[in-house]
Amino acid sequence: MKRIDVHCHAVAPGYRQYAIDNGHERPDGMPALPAWSPEQHIALMERLDIDKSILSITSPGTHLTLGHDVDAARMTRRANEDLSEICRSHPTHFAFFASLPLPAVEESVAEIDYALDVLGSVGFAVLSNANGVYLGDEALEPVFEKLNARRAVVFIHPTTCNLLGDDGQVQPAKPLSNYPRPMMEFMFDETRAVANLLLSGTVARYPDITYIMSHCGCALPSLLDRIGGFAAITGGAASQGDDLRRLLRERFYFDLAGFPFPNQIHGLLRILGEGGEERLVYGTDYPFTPEKVAVSLADQLDKGCEELFDDVQRQAVYSGNAQKLLISRINHK
Template sequence: MERIDTHCHIVPPGWKRYNEEYGFSQPDGMPAIPEWSPESHISLMDKLGISESIVSITSPGTYLQANNHELARKITRETNEELHEICSRYPSRFGFFASLPLPDIEGSIAEIDYALDHLHASGFTLMTNAHGVYLGDNDLDAVFKKLNERKAIVFMHPTTCSAAGDFNSPKPLNQYPSPMLEFFFDTTRAVTNLLLSGSVERHQNITFLVSHCGAVLPPLIERFTNFATIINASSTLSAEQVKELFKTRFYFDLAGFPFPDLIHGYLRVSDASRLLYGSDYPYTPGSLIEKQGAIMDKGLRDLFDEDTVRAIYSGHARKLLKLGGGENCEAA
């Protein structure tokens, strides 16, 4: 069965060199930046029945030195152009989400237009926080206004938790890499802030993609919506209103080991119509993706009929991203 991968990554040579130069050779506590090439990625895609992958830059993003907007703009532009060039060489296999140099507001607004009008990006990947400025923060309103004007897709990718102005502070349980636990919590922080700040309601034209099957949002919705009324948050959405937004304004990918357990929490707050396939390659090794793929196949077929599974694997992404064609890859 055909798959379209909306959560996978790319390690272009220029971006990798910048990471090594500015101290991110072991990003988020991981042992190393993984090796990547378009040929190895396509080989895995063929093995797994993935017809197209929408690649993106992952954590730490493209703002690699605190308070250096000029450098961030340079790295972001060069990296987006690298992604465009690679995708142009393999137009039937790759599309991409462009990066923004957040928290640089002016640079990000300029990059939105450039990435859409000149590089033909499918949307944008934003880290859950930009040096401690979380998505939904009022400081980012001008950027979200521009994204709203362009009716953009925003793929939120977790990064290491950070307080504003204190990017290099020690992190809790620092002996574990952030992707192991902290990424799920940071996704939850960002989505909660987007909701309670009113940013989601103010920017009706943005479609949000949430990583890892909703992370740890599902069991916390009743808690944060009820607390919102106590603290007089900017937005006091009810739990039911949040769930309705999840079913109309948000999509959720299946990267990050959602089977056999996480999927059931997700289904308490949204439904199959908002699910997208994701592999998290190459930060999840190909051999593990193959193993998890078999578990995912069984889990999806235990829950849904064949047409629904087909829509989750490719149909939803094809409609969302306005992709042409159909099944052109052998099933794994």
């Protein structure tokens, strides 16, 4: 079946050098920034029958030094322009999610209009936290107001848990530091961010934003009842479990990058209920997931989806849901 890959990344030369210059040659405890080129990516797409890949910049993002907002805005603009140029050079293969220089609010608001109106992005890739400021923080309210006004698609990607101290310094949290943080810590950090989006009321206040949560919902399905239960205990009646589930079903899509099979997928589908396959989209996480592993995971996904879904449902998961969400935006560029 044809596929649309909503979770994949580009490592353009300018961004690669920027990350290395700022101490991220081994991002988040990984061995290195992977090699990437449009040609390599297209070869994988042909191998996996992928019609369209939605490129994005991944962790650690484009704001690498707290307080250097001007530099971050400049690098974010360059990264977005690079992705836009790649898409213009390969229009049948690629579209892109633009980055934002969060937590810089004014600069991020300005980048939203430029990315959509000038560069032709189909949405925005944001990290679970930006230098310790988590999605759902009241400081980011103007950014979400603008995203809502533009009816934006927001793709959430995990990153290292960063702690913002009283002294204004950012300290990455590195428990079990002998393991790369994408192995476990990423899953907890995105869960933390989405929980904060829900509990803070951000999702409810801005109903015209559509979110894509990565990695099959991370740890959220397992914790949702606990989060909702504690919200009720502490007085947040509007954030009880049923309300949280409703918002997830109505406002979120969930990509299947990573290891959703054989076990993780079942918790997410239980949360989403009947028709839950209509909220699933395909993802490879290439090139941070190497080609050989991406192919193996695609085989696992094929087998798992054949057990869970009929042909019509599988087509929706592989491409139909993403097409409804994104392709009209691509064609409107």
